[in-house]
Amino acid sequence: MIYFRGCVAREKLNNIADATEKILKHTGIDYKLLENETCCGSFLLRTGFVSDAKEVMKNTLKEIGEEKIITSCAGCYKTFKKDYKEILGVELDVVHTSQLFNGLIKKGKLKPLFLDKIVTYHDPCHLGRHLGEYNAPREILDNISNLVEMERNKEKSRCCGAGGGVRAAFPEITENIAKMRIKDAEDVEAEILVTSCPFCLLNLKSASKDDKKVLDLSEIIMFK
Structure with a gap:
């Protein structure tokens, strides 16, 4: 199994890759x-x-070969899941970290603190509009925090702008x-805004007055 970090998590937001690797090691997942x-x-x-x-792909x-792929990035996930199939004719076995973490929690292998x-x-x-994954991140957050929804959510969610x-x-x-999205979170009195895409996180952090209140899903699972 390959953990494909993606450009942003690998080069700019190492905290995402670090938190994800801690989770993988903690749950005994064999990866490279x-x-x-x-x-x-x-x-x-x-x-x-x-x-x-196409050449990069x-x-x-x-x-990658034929190994299973885990990725933190929603853009990487969509590309591996859909674009590689449509452009290269290859169907890859790929899972987004939100789906993996949710499965580990349900199996009792991962027990984040509330x-x-x-x-x-x-x-x-x-992750959402393009591939319809709305539930996995919310199930995690509903289990480990007091989850509230912004007015624009799921298929009607506002883009981060990036x-x-x-x-x-x-x-x-x-x-x-991005500032409008931060305002959406403030309107529901959220103390922390969570997302599951490094590119979204990078942009939302840049627009936030306190970037410590904008976290990746992996970070909030490892939050202490």
């Missing part, structure tokens, strides 16, 4: 990291560089959208 992990190709696809993305596929705080959840577009190359090309638009 790719020695020369590259990009899954998601960003190139979303910004229109399809030919370049082919190279990454050689590294966090007596009001928590709300931001749905990443790739996807599709918008963060790189239109930083002011990205920042404004």
